[in-house]
Amino acid sequence: MKRTLAVCAGAGLVALPFVYHQPYPLHILIVILIWSFAYTSWSMMGRFGLVSLGHGGFMGIGAYVTALAWNHGGVSPWIGIPVALVAGGVLAVLVAYPCFRFRITGHYFALVTLALSGIVLQVITATRDHTGGSLGYTPTRYQGGSSLYALQFTGKTTWYLIALSVWAAGLYAWHQVDRSMTRYALEAISEDEDGAAAAGVHVTAEKLKITVLSAMMTALAGALYCQYQMFISPDTVSGISISLQMVFAVVVGGIYVSLGPTVGAVITILLAEVLRISFGTRAVGWDNLVYGVLLVLFIVFLPKGILGSLLDLRRRATPAAPPRAQTGAA
Amino acid sequence: MLALRSVRAGYGSFQALFDVSLDVRAGEAVAVIGPNGAGKTTLMRVISGLIRPTAGSIAMEGTDLLATPGHRIVALGIAHVPESRRLFPRMTVEDNLKMGGFLPAARPKYRQRLDFVFELFPRLRERRRQLAGTMSGGEQQMCAIGRALMSDPKLLLLDEPSAGLAPVVVEQVFELVKRIRAGGINVLIVEQNVQQVLRVVDRAYLLKAGSIRAAGTAAVLLATETLREAYLGV
């Protein structure tokens, strides 16, 4: 039943742009899909208690490395993006390895990653001669605007399908990890690191693996965002605000559920659009204001997020299946 | 002075005390003895307000302790010396004693109380600037008792003061209890060291598996079989 529902929904999503052509809603959907992918990437780590407040840094790297490689080096994004992913991965290892190796967890880890995203923003601003600094950066248009080589397309349909596939791939990755030994290892680690190590789990290696995966996926999100919007600036793709936004969306949507981050993305992006439309330019700042208040309220009252809490409610509503009858003596 | 009636208490789903009733009358020193795990520490914590009972009543000189917020119980004259001392390790002896005298009512008497404690424990005066965590077990016990005395209490709760101390030091501790008693402070002492404690108190209760099994004067309890049964199960 659940399977057929998912297939139908999937087919519907794929068919959508061919049936419904309005560019603006499609644009919103694309943005939602890209950010959902980014948020899902974050939750790959976040669900195991490895709360990073620095994923804005990885997204920024993904976006800027791809754009810089194209503009300055003439390197096609088909190569630029993998390079950006590697860069993100390397940075993740550089920062996470000492943290994990020396048991820097919890508060400390969150603060270090927070500083990381702040520093990435500083680097982007400092190299303003190359990156345009806070004014932003535009990848140069290739010929007509639509090109597979340059990974630039004018049609929203193409981008929609790209974003949809990447988002689906993200969910797939989430589920793969969920089903793997890694998941159990990481859950054990999050409960009792020493106990897990005593049981033979390679704590540092496991944590590092999921961190690198998460970082690279986030970098991919940044690269896609860059290619789609054709404009990036330090504030829109990197920095503490982006990092916090990620955490906020996942917390709102539900951190332990695969579709939670997506729900969070839908809510936050739609909220931002609504505010932008109703307030116009006066909306600057109001969306984050609302986020801030909502984040606090959610943490206090609904720490499992909307989807998470709903699922909890449903689980409590359905009575547990009766135990199988005992055979033989008690 | 102190009256417990049918007190029940525990930790979550684990119940540690079952219908405990006891008294400490003015001028008395009372002991609660019993084997390991009997609930003696829980009893102390319930009296000093560290945990709340699930049923029953506790009154100090008529004041209902259950209606009193935990941090106000010391103002009623009850000072608790916790199990394993619980000094502030990175603060000096003098600072630890100062914390004992935190009570607004005790602050004007700080100098007097400090002198009183130093008189009782000359060793502490020598080590007043030493970090509490660096002292020996016996010295820490003295500091912990001294800290409790800083609030000028009417009733001193001592939780296993001899635990983990060398025999010589243990003797000193019980001598101390006698002196404190002689100074007019009531004492409720919880102990595993039966022989020694029954020599310094007037009455005692036997607590086993959360219930009072016996009560009486120290002399009587020393003599009867009840104790031997309780401890050795013979």
Next chain:
Amino acid sequence: MPILDVYLLEALINGVLLGGVLALISLGLNLVFGVIDVVWICYAELIMFGMYGMYFLYSVFHWPILAAAALCIAGVGALGVLLHVIVIAPLLGAAPINQLLATGGVLFFLQSAATVMFGIEFRNLGLRLPVLKAAGMFISYSRLLAFGAALTGMVAVYLFLRRSYTGAAIRAIAQDRQIMTLMGVDSRRIYVVTSALGGALAGLASCLLVLLYDVHPFVGLTFGPITFLICVLGGLGNFVGGAVAAFVFAELISLGGLYLDLEWGYVFAFVFFIVMMFVRPEGLMARRS
């Protein structure tokens, strides 16, 4: 080359002066963490609001500077108490990461509130203090003043913690939370006092920083991350470690700014931090347990 030496010396001195203010900020953070066991990641934003307060009181309403400073310190202190009572206190039993995220929400909120209320333009206090010329170096009086005030603030906090009863309780509660009631200490009250003190230190820092830098809603992003690195390296809750780390980082930023753009100074500091994690993972001054 004599000229290069002078610039270097000037940068070193400026580093020390900056270090004073950073040490003050890290003291505030460490105080709150040591006592309440929560990191206010919106601490820099509290400072930002204090800076706006100074700007409006002094440059717009023309209050005398000392009165403005006094009100700012008290005001941010009150903000600290509000933060604790509204956000932190309900979450005291929750997972630490939730507490952290909640202060993240407050960070968002404060930045956005400032954007909405004050706009994104840079504001300057407009107070021109003289520049001292000594041995070929230019040392701005503002920086000296900031350093002096920061030092005074830290000494005042030290004396308060050492001498007063409440100060003793604050030190004690960080070492053994559970037995505080046995001494008649109401933990909740101590948390409120600590929050007020942490806020007041932020207020003092804001008075000093506004002398040196322009204020805008995102100014917290420039020194915020550095402050966290300082506290982590010095050991969260370790006052002395934080102060030492503050001066080290300040020197790195100052020297980095000498040879390159200011932002590179921050990058140096971060790289240094990563290296230090490999070399001394327990932090600069590990607390001996």
